[in-house]
Amino acid sequence: MKDLIVLAYTIYLPGVILLTFYVANSLFKNSIVYMKDIFNGREEIAKATNTLFKIGFYLMNLGFALFILRIADTLTNTQQTIEALSFKVGGFSIYLGVMLFFNMYLFFRGKRVAKQKRLVALVDNHNPQVQQ
Amino acid sequence: MADTTNNILLLAYYLFNIGYVVIQFSYWEKVTGIESMIASIALKAGLLIMILAVTHYFNMLLIYFLSKKIINHSPLKT
Numbered sequence: 001m002k003d004l005i006v007l008a009y010t011i012y013l014p015g016v017i018l019l020t021f022y023v024a025n026s027l028f029k030n031s032i033v034y035m036k037d038i039f040n041g042r043e044e045i046a047k048a049t050n051t052l053f054k055i056g057f058y059l060m061n062l063g064f065a066l067f068i069l070r071i072a073d074t075l076t077n078t079q080q081t082i083e084a085l086s087f088k089v090g091g092f093s094i095y096l097g098v099m100l101f102f103n104m105y106l107f108f109r110g111k112r113v114a115k116q117k118r119l120v121a122l123v124d125n126h127n128p129q130v131q132q
Numbered sequence: 133m134a135d136t137t138n139n140i141l142l143l144a145y146y147l148f149n150i151g152y153v154v155i156q157f158s159y160w161e162k163v164t165g166i167e168s169m170i171a172s173i174a175l176k177a178g179l180l181i182m183i184l185a186v187t188h189y190f191n192m193l194l195i196y197f198l199s200k201k202i203i204n205h206s207p208l209k210t
Binding site: 005009052053059060062063064065066068069070071 | 166167170171172174175177178179180181182183184185188189192
């Protein structure tokens with residue numbers, strides 16, 4: 001039945017978009033702390049980089065969500081609709097989780113590299129004012 | 133110099149994506165109903181947005197490496 005597929009799409013699209021917005025908001029609200037640490041407390045560049053990462057995250061995830069939207073098999077009853085819908089939403093959630101952990105890995109790595117650089121600069125210059 | 137590079141990047145971005153969209157139009161398959169319309173629009177838009185995302189990350193990497201080069205050549209200031 002074609003109406004069930006349209007119904008599944010109308011449930012899937014807002015759900016996926018809301019999920020992406022929620023995850024991106026909570027990730028990039030907290031990542032600004034790491035950004036400030038990475039860029040030595042330079043507020044402007046930290047904010048700019050955070051926004052750029054945010055846009056990339058949105059583009060990547062919304063693009064993938066739209067890309068996998070098509071439900072290929074025919075839906076004949078409510079049970080099949082729920083199953084197909086939960087398969088799609090669940091798969092997308094797992095993908096979103098992987099992307100979240102990947103971004104977190106990037107932030108932690110950036111923090112580690114920045115710390116190492118600060119230590120090297122400290123040793124090289126014998127100047128305690130470098131470290132903030 | 134910075135403005136020129138920025139403009140060239142922007143132009144390449146526009147050309148690439150508009151070209152892609154126009155090519156997609158010419159290969160559009162038959163649309164039979166509302167559900168296949170939603171599906172095919174979503175598929176095409178999703179692919180385009182993913183390409184945008186990849187270009188965006190690529191540009192961020194480019195800016196990062198360029199800025200690293202410039203910082204390494206300029207005298208260190210504390």
